[in-house]
Amino acid sequence: MSTIENRQFRLARRPNGLPEREDFALTTETLPEAGDGEVRVAIDYISLDPAMRGWMNAGKSYIKPVGIDEVMRAGAAGTVIDSKHPDFSAGDKVAANMGVQTHAVFPGKQLRKVDTNLAELPVYLGALGMPGMTAYFGTLEVGALADGETVLVSAASGAVGALVGQIAKKKGCHVVGIAGGKTKCDYIVDELGFDAAIDYKNEDVADAVKRHCPDGLDVYFDNVGGEILDAALANLRLGARVVICGAISQYNKTGGKMDDAAYAPKNYMSLLVNRARMEGFIVFDFTDRYPQAAKDMAEWISAGDLKHREDIVEGFDTFPETLNKLFSGDNFGKLVLKV
Amino acid sequence: MSTIENRQFRLARRPNGLPEREDFALTTETLPEAGDGEVRVAIDYISLDPAMRGWMNAGKSYIKPVGIDEVMRAGAAGTVIDSKHPDFSAGDKVAANMGVQTHAVFPGKQLRKVDTNLAELPVYLGALGMPGMTAYFGTLEVGALADGETVLVSAASGAVGALVGQIAKKKGCHVVGIAGGKTKCDYIVDELGFDAAIDYKNEDVADAVKRHCPDGLDVYFDNVGGEILDAALANLRLGARVVICGAISQYNKTGGKMDDAAYAPKNYMSLLVNRARMEGFIVFDFTDRYPQAAKDMAEWISAGDLKHREDIVEGFDTFPETLNKLFSGDNFGKLVLKV
Known part of the structure; x- marks a missing residue:
């Protein structure tokens, strides 16, 4: 040998x-x-x-x-x-x-x-690994997404975000994604079937959220943190759920700990006014349930409902x-x- | 007439x-x-x-x-x-x-x-009006307080906070209150039976929370917002619930909207690390259930379990x-x- x-x-x-x-x-x-x-x-x-x-x-x-x-x-x-x-x-x-x-x-x-x-x-x-499990449990369990709700997701062309939006479309939701640049924005709308895209590099995100979701958000799935989180908080509906999956805009700013984001969300009191909740999760907590989730995801991919x-x-x-x-x-x- | x-x-x-x-x-x-x-x-x-x-x-x-x-x-x-x-x-x-x-x-x-x-x-x-209902539903429903958990409450000698702490004591919880000055701190411990008090006017709140709750918080009931909210966020346990009832430290700072707190909680990423949630509520949403809550509260007052x-x-x-x-x-x- x-x-x-x-x-x-x-x-x-x-x-x-x-x-x-x-x-x-x-x-x-x-x-x-x-x-x-x-x-x-x-x-x-x-x-x-x-x-x-x-x-x-x-x-x-x-x-x-x-x-x-x-x-x-x-x-x-x-x-x-x-x-x-x-x-x-x-x-x-x-x-x-x-x-x-x-x-x-x-x-x-x-x-x-x-x-x-x-x-x-x-x-x-x-899609059939950690990002897929993250999208599945974050959207359906932590976000408790219901049919027909309004959903915003950041890093929407990314490994997790793209799946979050497509799972939400399967549930008949109005889905808006935030991504950087025309290519990614076109992709999530034209290829993945999102209802709208917001280009954070070229437009005011808070204004765009208001325009695309005039009645506010039921679920915001946050991968990025920072000012985009604040823009979402400013546009919550009654009973909204903000799912904290990550804060990629912050990870390299502090030179320090992951739980010490450089940017603090000033609009958090929107949680009170809207009786809303903001909740963090770690996909590893759902390990016991990966087999069922992976089976669902594989079926959805086979059926052409989930592109990756x-x-x-x-x-x-x-x-x-x-x-x-x-x-x-x-x-x-x-x-x-x-x- | x-x-x-x-x-x-x-x-x-x-x-x-x-x-x-x-x-x-x-x-x-x-x-x-x-x-x-x-x-x-x-x-x-x-x-x-x-x-x-x-x-x-x-x-x-x-x-x-x-x-x-x-x-x-x-x-x-x-x-x-x-x-x-x-x-x-x-x-x-x-x-x-x-x-x-x-x-x-x-x-x-x-x-x-x-x-x-x-x-x-x-x-x-x-105790039998809005503050009582706020403490009851905020602690038991929004906070989903379980027997024997560790609870921190701010404005702890106030109308709501004093009741939150006593309801938690009824559930066998370890209860720490934050109040301003020795008189109020002595009151919540000696009269209301809290396990400990933190005097925010005379000690570092984050250090004191760590000292009194070395294993972290299961529930933080927030009446004040500001830096005290951050001190609590820095000390969450896995699966903690942060109940946003108010932000009295902020109401007069902005000259503006209640949902635009001057202070933004920089430790919010603790929600991710600890799979915790932060949730706002408005007591009026529970109006249908006031009669049962008022009956419970009146019984607890009669029994001497709740002082007001x-x-x-x-x-x-x-x-x-x-x-x-x-x-x-x-x-x-x-x-x-x-x-």
Whole structure:
């Protein structure tokens, strides 16, 4: 059996603001043999997600931060090389939080086998992976979306936002998305079937929300935080739900903790006037219910109700720069690194 | 039948910041006879509540603002003079939103008869009135308080806060109150049975919350907004509920709308990290359920489980200055104006 070289991006220091290449160390080690119950995987695709920025910060958050010198945490999908777990054999396609590396030795019980006849491998990092679960539970459970309501979603062409809007359209809702630039705005309306798009780079968001949703919002699904959250708060209806999924506009501003956003929402008293609620959630809390959600999502994709788009960047070594496409708004669709 | 002079405080102009005497006009008119279904009332007590500041502002809020030249809106309790409604007769004690005036002609169907054997008349403006209903529904419904949880409440010696804390104690909760000054802090611990008090005038609230609630808060009942809200947000537990009842620290800062607080909570991302929710409510939404709540509250008062304290100021003419005791923190207990 030949030796396998495993290349890894490890966290070298905690980033201050936007992550830089120097915040990571690119290391190489020989991939160990699989122990009992373990599986060796050649990673094909690595998921790049906004939440990764939070995981790089020190201090208590919803999960332990990545330690200095540890392999950077990330979802990944790949192909089984060999296996000492009865459920897996060479050639199986699998997904799990295997980290930013080219290979992994991973416990079989934490590995999920995926069916590439149903969808291509990268989709299991997007619509059928964490972003898909986030959109599903955030919209239907936390947002408690009811048929025919009015919904606004930010980062609407992104991995989560695009699915939120399409799930809402399935429920007969009036759906407005916020995205940056004409291409993304056209995409969510023409390709995904949103009722309207707001281009935050070229128009006043608060005015546009008022224009597209004159009776106010029942649900605002927030991926970005900042002034856009305030624009949504200013336009709530009675009993509205504001779902706090993320605050990508803020993650790199503080050089500090994820729970210390630089921008504070001044319109929060709209929650009182409108008897509304603002609620945060973490998709990992719904792990027990992923199988049903994944089944629903797969059916909706097969039926053509849910479209998905992956933004696949090739080259393991580009990891630090490719990750930053998320924060500059340069990615278009679910950002995936091809190893 | 002799002529009755009715004296009234009418809103003369919209206050800018703290209300001033010049914002009101003191008018006198002859009290009309009661029409069919109406009742004439001599008002004995007028309820002074923080929400009144919001009602003075222009613009859409949760209820119509008081119009210029209209009698200032307020809860009131009094004695029936004469009645053309079958349910009321002279001498009955009644309560309703009769406004800041010495007398009222009022529709009988909007009037609530009260039992002064059970509790003295001013109590029907406090523990058995709007503040009581606010504490009851805010704590048990919006806060969804469970037995044995950890609860923080601000304005804890006030009309609502004192009841919130005592309801929570009935549920076996660990209860911490925030109040201004040693007298109020001693009162909530020694008289009302709170587990601890935080004196916001003399200690760092965020530090004190951490000290008294080292495992974090399950419920924060917010009457004040501002930096105290941020201190609470920084100390949430998983699944916490932040109940937005008011923001008295903010009402006079903007000269503007109630839903435009001057202070924005910078720690709102704690909602995400802790999968917590922040929810506003208006007690009027629970009107249908007041009877059951009032029955519960009356039983708890009779049983000695709920203590109440009224701060009764005599002199109808002092209305503008007495109202401002709410905003300076000078009142101690439910503020009531005795006519």
